[in-house]
Amino acid sequence: MLEANHITYRIGRKTLLDSVSLSVKPGELVAVVGANGAGKSTLLKILSRDHLPTSGNLFLDQKLISRFSAVELARRRAVLAQQNTLAFNFSVYELVMMGRYPHFDSQPRTEDRAVVDYTLDRTGIRHLATRSVPTLSGGEQQRVHLAKVLAQLMTLEEINDPKKLIRPARYLLLDEPTTGLDLYYQHSLLEVAQDLKQRGYGVVAILHDLNLVMQYADKVLLLKEGQALAFGPPARVLTAEAILEAFRLPVTLIQQPELDYPLVIHTRQTNPLFLNT
């Protein structure tokens, strides 16, 4: 379990996160939602150990995250950043192979090459393998980085046997992973995430599209100005009132008989009392 207890993060006198708690069990996809500046990315940076919280603790499987060595941690959790920079013209294959760096010493082993091979297929970029990354479109680059984080976490064993539950649990942190992806690949990405969670991964994803949250997330953390408004199953957390409070946007939730989750539609109405609750 990836567990954040009462995380507070301040820069100077500004409080970016105020006692936010969150837990992600293996097999769960937790979405983090909130308006711009609500503290979503800051929270993810604390979960990924980029920032140290001002107060509060972070545990990975009951062990303080600061107790992990950099390489140990890299084998247990991967991060798909919101903005990916790349200084030189690496090829797609070389970039995805970087995901295997925590696993081999100096030369990639057969296993590393096989895992990269699989993730190139899984993200639909095998045909781009020899291309230089900066020449790709934004969406293609995003898929290359997704392939890299998959390569970082997956093992050959679980690729060969998809039904096998992974041990120990591993975690995937996604910061607005659907940015720049077309509709097909947005869903394809979240299906990859769903596939991973069924293998026993824990996934945290910052998402903006509440309908994607409704459809894919097991739990959702709703943030507003650095504070957690609610944490729980999407249908319970994402009520019209809560969405209005967090986003200052009136919405209607529509229940379709063939779906087991409601659709979130923006309405022009401003009075929340008239909304479907």
Added chain:
Amino acid sequence: MTQAEIQTPPTQAAARPELPRRHANWWLNSTLAILLVLVVIGSVGIGAISIPVPSVVAILLKQVGWVIGPVEPQQETVLLIIRLPRVLLGVLIGATLGVSGAAMQGLFRNPLADPGLIGISSGASLLAVLMIVLQLKLFRDISSFAGLYALSLAAFVGAVLATLLVYSLARRNGRTIISLMLLVGIAINILCEALRGLLVYLADDAQLRTISNWSLGSLGGASWEVLQVASPFLLAPVLLMPRLSKSMNAFALGESGAGHLGVDAARLKRNVVLLTTLGVGVAVAVSGVIGFVGLVIPHLIRLLGGANHRVVLPGAALLGAIVLTLADLAARTIVAPAELPIGIITGIIGAPVFLYMLVRGSSEKA
């Protein structure tokens, strides 16, 4: 959670695009290694006394106890006492400048970085010039102790001091900030240059001549003794930097991106700065400032073999060695029996090559 409905991985399609082969770029560095051996054998034979290649090979093999033919004593003396240490020094310095340039570019995530950026060259120059011009008592004491090498010693100390200053000023809360290091480096370079300018202004004619010769670089001071003292420092970056290639590749993703892959960014920064300072500091100390090798060579390697530091770092060392050996050959033969400063040769050849690459590169991107 449910364990049902696990997606099966996509089945292997019939015609799948080829993935890069293992060791895809082995040919580049193998070619460069062979080329380096040929260049070394060729250039030790060229000079005031010409030694044909078979004789060179015979003389060299005789040293390891394998006599393949008669050896002329005069040729043997020239080759072993004069040519060989100089060529080997050129090889080592070229390799160090090349590999350190590549590492600096990796560290700064900028293809325009070079070892001079962190103050190595300007710090070395400042202290060397200070030594030449002021002739302080302290320096005279050092001279009596270190003899001919006093100037080199001063230059090395200058390089280390300037780099230490840049490195420590670029630290905030125990972390070295790369962008800050760039700016601090620029400021320290300007300061060192200004102080050096002041000293040059104070210098007399004889001192000016010494300063100008030193500044343009030369391998003329080579001897087995110099080689013995300098080679551990020059070899350290050449041998150890390639071990950092994985971390340096990850570093291209930015510091946090590299951190997510388990790379200790602080250690990488420290190691690269340390190895570069030792290697390039000693290079500047024994041969003066040799420009352009550290900047252009890694560029050329990336054009030929891609961005992977596993190829770039050894490749830059090999090509740096080849280029500097050839540049020194030109420096000591073009105006023989006089010598041209090697910095002039590398600049005159390096700048147009660099411009050509920039123009070609920008037309490719357009």
